[in-house]
Amino acid sequence: MKTRIIIVGGGSSGLMAACTAAEAGAEVTLLEQNPSLGKKLLLTGGGRCNVTNNRPEEEIIRHIPGNGKFLHSSFTQFSQYDIMTFFIERGVALKEEDHGRMFPVTDKARTILEAFIEELKRLQVQIRTNIKVERILIENGQVTGVLLEDGEILPADRIILATGGKALPRTGSKGDGYKFAKAAGHTITELYPTEAPITSDADFIRSSELKGLSLRNIALSIKNKKGKTVVSHQMDMIFTHFGVSGPAALRCSMFVHQTMKRDKTETVKMSLDVLPELSLGAAEQQLQKLIKDQPEKSVKNGWKDLMPERYLLFGCSQASIDPQKSLKELTPKEIKAFADFCKNFSFEVNGTHPLDKAFVTGGGVSTKEINPKTMESKLTLGLYFCGELIDYNGYTGGYNITGAFVTGHTAGQHAAAERDE
Structure with a gap:
């Protein structure tokens, strides 16, 4: 029987997590509260989507001054070069601009979003938009599913939280993920605006x-x-x-x-x-x-x-x-x-x-409570985190989205993997 994975959040990290988990053989459902996927993704890089940065890993980590070292393990599994390969293999031509910034040749963020959507269709990921998650269901220290706002219960073996931070709330990033993480016993470090x-x-x-x-x-x-x-x-x-x-x-x-x-x-x-x-x-x-x-x-x-x-x-x-x-x-x-x-x-x-006018959220789910090799919670079995929800943050220039993609891939890969009992 396939591992059932629910991903909450259809932004950069959630899209990558969904593609990765489905490719690894899991049965994936992607939940997004907005009417469509990738709302914030479409705004990145001035609407052109700076997908990553063509600099060495150590330099990228240095450009993620907020807990960038936490990402080392993820980079060994899926690097900035793997991000480029991911899009190129799906028909997206990339170009390099100043300071190593990588963009689609079309200069349109929609090109990146459409590549993800085509991949989700190919992998038969169930996409549900306009969906509001009320809470994560946990029994005996392990996730069992999610309760939706309308009372529907969706069962799951693993849950990946990819809800984003609190920056740019007009894109739907209103901090729900912090509430879910806190309910699962996680520490939320102080939130503050960065790149503001x-x-x-x-x-x-x-x-x-x-x-x-x-x-x-x-x-x-x-x-x-x-x-x-x-x-x-x-x-x-x-x-x-x-x-x-x-x-x-x-x-x-x-x-x-x-x-x-x-x-x-x-x-x-x-x-x-x-x-x-x-x-x-x-x-x-x-x-x-x-x-x-x-x-x-x-x-x-x-x-x-x-x-x-x-x-x-x-x-x-x-x-x-x-x-x-x-x-x-x-x-x-x-x-x-x-x-x-x-x-x-x-x-x-x-x-x-203030945070609602910043580009990036500083602070978030404490990295001390997340396994850096898998992105799984150290407190709740089967609960994974990725993207801006985690307490790391980088500069503009492709660094934050790189963090979102590498943590999304790591979470998706390990959530789909069989456990070593």
């Missing part, structure tokens, strides 16, 4: 003087209360009416929450370096060289190639320099003050956009 824009009450933010200004290839850092750098990311960013956003800010966001919690403070210091390739001394020398080459030019015109004009004028204000002043009139103190601004403009930030 950062907020600040700094005067220059409140005045909107830099609103809409983008900076390329800068280094954005979070400092702890002792002044030590917690994390630094060299990417692009943008100033907004509420704080900062863009790739560098999104990657720093989880560390804003962690540092505030660790330091027991309501704000943390953020530092911005617009000349990350230069040391402070080299930056000062660069300013001196420009002064020597064109002493008659105004500060505004003589230093205009260093950064966007709005940020240059803002820097002049911060360093108490008249931008109309000629370069040769600058004092050593003013030059040093501007170099300091270039390398270390600091301001306080007080949090991020």
